[in-house]
Amino acid sequence: xxxxxxxxxxxxxxxxxxxxxxxxxxxxxxxxxxxxxxxxxxxxxxxxxxxxxxxxxxxxxxxxxxxxxxxxxxxxxxxxxxxxxxxxxxxxxxxxxxxxxxxxxxxxxxxxxxxxxxxxxxxxxxxxxxxxxxxxxxxxxxxxxxxxxxxxxxxxxxxxxxxxxxxxxxxxxxxxxxxxxxxxxxxxxxxxxxxxxxxxxxxxxxxxxxxxxxxxxxxxxxxxxxxxxxxxxxxxxxxxxxxxxxxxxxxxxxxxxxxxxxxxxxxxxxxxxxxxxxxxxxxxxxxxxxxxxxxxxxxxxxxxxxxxxxxxxxxxxxxxxxxxxxxxxxxxxxxxxxxxxxxxxxxxxxxxxxxxxxxxxxxxxxxxxxx
Amino acid sequence: xxxxxxxxxxxxxxxxxxxxxxxxxxxxxxxxxxxxxxxxxxxxxxxxxxxxxxxxxxxxxxxxxxxxxxxxxxxxxxxxxxxxxxxxxxxxxxxxxxxxxxxxxxxxxxxxxxxxxxxxxxxxxxxxxxxxxxxxxxxxxxxxxxxxxxxxxxxxxxxxxxxxxxxxxxxxxxxxxxxxxxxxxxxxxxxxxxxxxxxxxxxxxxxxxxxxxxxxxxxxxxxxxxxxxxxxxxxxxxxxxxxxxxxxxxxxxxxxxxxxxxxxxxxxxxxxxxxxxxxxxxxxxxxxxx
Numbered sequence: 001x002x003x004x005x006x007x008x009x010x011x012x013x014x015x016x017x018x019x020x021x022x023x024x025x026x027x028x029x030x031x032x033x034x035x036x037x038x039x040x041x042x043x044x045x046x047x048x049x050x051x052x053x054x055x056x057x058x059x060x061x062x063x064x065x066x067x068x069x070x071x072x073x074x075x076x077x078x079x080x081x082x083x084x085x086x087x088x089x090x091x092x093x094x095x096x097x098x099x100x101x102x103x104x105x106x107x108x109x110x111x112x113x114x115x116x117x118x119x120x121x122x123x124x125x126x127x128x129x130x131x132x133x134x135x136x137x138x139x140x141x142x143x144x145x146x147x148x149x150x151x152x153x154x155x156x157x158x159x160x161x162x163x164x165x166x167x168x169x170x171x172x173x174x175x176x177x178x179x180x181x182x183x184x185x186x187x188x189x190x191x192x193x194x195x196x197x198x199x200x201x202x203x204x205x206x207x208x209x210x211x212x213x214x215x216x217x218x219x220x221x222x223x224x225x226x227x228x229x230x231x232x233x234x235x236x237x238x239x240x241x242x243x244x245x246x247x248x249x250x251x252x253x254x255x256x257x258x259x260x261x262x263x264x265x266x267x268x269x270x271x272x273x274x275x276x277x278x279x280x281x282x283x284x285x286x287x288x289x290x291x292x293x294x295x296x297x298x299x300x301x302x303x304x305x306x307x308x309x310x311x312x313x314x315x316x317x318x319x320x321x322x323x324x325x326x327x328x329x330x331x332x333x334x335x336x337x338x339x340x341x342x343x344x345x346x347x348x349x350x351x352x353x354x355x356x357x358x359x360x361x362x363x364x365x366x367x368x369x370x371x
Numbered sequence: 372x373x374x375x376x377x378x379x380x381x382x383x384x385x386x387x388x389x390x391x392x393x394x395x396x397x398x399x400x401x402x403x404x405x406x407x408x409x410x411x412x413x414x415x416x417x418x419x420x421x422x423x424x425x426x427x428x429x430x431x432x433x434x435x436x437x438x439x440x441x442x443x444x445x446x447x448x449x450x451x452x453x454x455x456x457x458x459x460x461x462x463x464x465x466x467x468x469x470x471x472x473x474x475x476x477x478x479x480x481x482x483x484x485x486x487x488x489x490x491x492x493x494x495x496x497x498x499x500x501x502x503x504x505x506x507x508x509x510x511x512x513x514x515x516x517x518x519x520x521x522x523x524x525x526x527x528x529x530x531x532x533x534x535x536x537x538x539x540x541x542x543x544x545x546x547x548x549x550x551x552x553x554x555x556x557x558x559x560x561x562x563x564x565x566x567x568x569x570x571x572x573x574x575x576x577x578x579x580x581x582x583x584x585x586x587x588x589x590x591x592x593x594x595x596x597x598x599x600x601x602x603x604x605x606x607x608x609x610x611x612x613x614x615x616x617x618x619x620x621x622x623x624x625x626x627x628x629x630x631x632x633x634x635x636x637x638x639x640x641x642x643x644x645x646x647x648x649x650x651x652x653x654x655x656x657x658x659x660x661x
Binding site: 054057059078079080084085086088089090092094095096097105106109110150153154 | 550552553555556558559560561562563566570571574575
C-alpha cells in the first residue's frame with residue numbers, strides 16, 4: 001500500500017465568495033509529499049494546518065484544487081473512501097464499547113469476517129501494548145491509552161496507507177508524551193506508512209518528522225529537514241518560529257555591494273536587482289560569538305539581560321539599537337555591562353521582504369570595526 | 372482541618388435549606404399531621420393512627436387511578452423520548468434554521484397549562500374543532516366526551532404535543548455538545564448513520580436523557596391541569612388520573628384525612644420511581660453490572 005500525496009493548486013476559504021487573499025484560510029499551494037515519510041505541519045494556531053489536514057483526509061472539500069493519492073484524484077471522495085486514518089486532538093473513543101470493540105469498529109463497518117477482525121485487532125493491540133485491556137471498557141482508560149485506541153482504529157485497517165495526526169499529544173501527560181511519540185516512530189518504521197502530523201510544538205515536529213512543513217497565515221513557508229530549518233530558514237518567520245530563542249533579525253542598509261547595520265559591514269555577492277524591498281540580516285543566537293575582551297572583527301555591545309537556563313545562558317545585548325539574543329555555553333562567564341560581539345559571516349543570512357536571498361557574504365573588517 | 376466548621380460554603384447552602392424548609396418541608400409535615408387525624412372543624416380533631424392509610428390503600432377507585440396513571444406515564448415515556456430524540460436529530464445544527472426550529476419547537480412550552488386544555492377542547496370538538504371535525508368527516512366517529520378511547524387518544528395527543536418539545540430541547544442541547552471530532556472519526560471509521568447514532572450520539576446524550584426521562588415521568592405522573600380542563604376525568608372515570616382523584620377526594624368531598632394519607636403515598640410512589648429510574652439510568656451503558 002502506497003500513498004504519495006500530491007496537492008495541486010490547492011486553496012481553501014471558509015467563505016462562499018473569497019475576494020482577496022485575506023479571505024483564504026489556505027493560499028494556493030503545490031506540493032508533493034512522498035510515500036512512507038513522516039511530515040510535520042508546524043505553525044502557530046490558526047495558520048491553516050488543521051484545514052490542510054482535513055482536506056487531505058476528506059473531512060473538508062477544498063475551495064479549489066485537487067488532492068491526489070498516488071496520482072489518483074481523490075478530491076471528491078469522502079473520508080471513508082480514502083485509505084487514510086486520522087487521530088484527533090482529543091481522544092475519540094466509543095464510550096460504550098470495550099477496547100476490543102473499539103478497535104474492531106472500522107473493520108465491522110467494512111463487513112470483514114469476525115475471524116479476520118480478531119486477528120487484526122490482536123496484532124494491533126500487541127503493537128500498541130493494549131493486549132491487557134482489550135476486554136475493558138475504553139471509557140475508563142487514561143488519556144494516553146485512549147489516544148492509542150484512536151491510533152489503533154487507523155492501524156487495524158489493512159488498506160490504510162497514511163495516518164494523519166491533529167495535535168494528538170495535547171492532552172497527554174508530559175512524561176507519557178515521550179513514550180507515545182517513540183511508539184509513533186516505531187510504527188512509522190515498521191509499516192512504512194506516510195504520516196502527517198499537525199502540531200504547534202516545534203520540539204514535537206522536529207523529533208517526529210523527516211520533513212517539517214512550516215506554515216503561517218495559510219501559506220507553506222518552507223518544507224525541509226530540521227537541520228534545513230535551523231540553518232537555512234527560507235523566511236524570517238521560519239527563523240523566528242523555529243529555535244529557542246528564535247533567530248535575530250536586524251534591518252540593514254545596502255550601499256555599493258555591502259550591507260551595513262551600525263558598524264557591521266558585510267560584502268554581499270548577490271546583485272542589487274535581488275536585494276529589493278526591506279532588507280534584513282539574520283543570525284541564530286547559537287552562532288553569535290560574545291567575548292569579554294575586544295578582538296579582531298568584534299563589535300562593542302551593551303549587555304541588557306542574562307537568563308540562565310541551566311545548560312546554557314541567553315544574553316540579551318543591544319547592537320546599533322537592535323536587541324539581539326546570544327546563546328552562550330554554560331561554562332562561559334557572560335560579560336556584565338559591555339561585551340564584544342562577533343558575527344560569523346557564514347551564519348549571517350540576508351532577507352528581502354522576509355524571503356531568504358541565496359548569496360555569499362564576506363566580512364568586511366574596516367578601521368571602524370577595530371576601533 | 373475540620374471541614375464542617377471551617378467550610379464557608381455552608382453559608383451559601385443554609386439559605387437554600389431555609390427556603391426549602393419553609394416551602395416544602397413544613398407543608399409536608401402539615402400533610403403528615405392531617406393524614407393521622409380525623410378533623411371535624413377548628414380545634415376538633417381525633418388521632419386515628421394509620422386508619423386513613425388503610426382506607427386509601429384498599430380503595431378500589433384509587434387502584435384503578437394508579438393503574439391508569441402508570442399506563443399513561445409509560446405511554447408518555449415510550450412516545451415522547453424516542454420522538455423527541457428523532458426531532459432533535461432532524462433539526463438543523465446551525466444557522467438561521469437552527470434558531471427558527473428552536474423557537475417553533477419551544478412554542479407549546481410557553482402556553483399556560485389550563486389554556487392548553489382549552490385549546491385542545493376546541494381543537495378536537497366534533498362539530499367545530501379542526502381536528503375533531505376533520506376526523507369525523509373522514510367517517511371515523513370521534514368524540515372525547517363520549518368514548519373513553521377517544522378521550523385517551525386526545526389526552527395523549529395533547530400531552531405529546533405539549534411536552535415532547537422539552538425532550539427535543541434537552542436532546543438537542545446534548546447533541547450540540549458532542550465535539551465535531553467524534554463525527555469526523557466516525558466518518559473515517561466508515562460508520563453508518565445508525566452506528567453513529569448508536570455508538571456516539573445516544574451514549575453522549577445519556578445525561579440529558581436521564582434528566583428528560585425523570586422530568587417527563589414526574590410531570591406526567593403528577594399531571595392535573597390539562598386533562599382536568601379537557602375531560603374533567605371522564606367520560607366516567609376513564610381519564611381520572613391520580614391527582615384528579617386526589618383533588619376530588621380533598622376538595623370535592625372534603626375528606627382531608629384520606630386525601631392527606633393519599634398525598635403521602637403518592638409522594639412516596641413518585642420518589643420510589645424516580646430513584647429506580649435514576650439508579651438504572653446511572654448504570655445503563657456504562658458496563659457497571661452491580
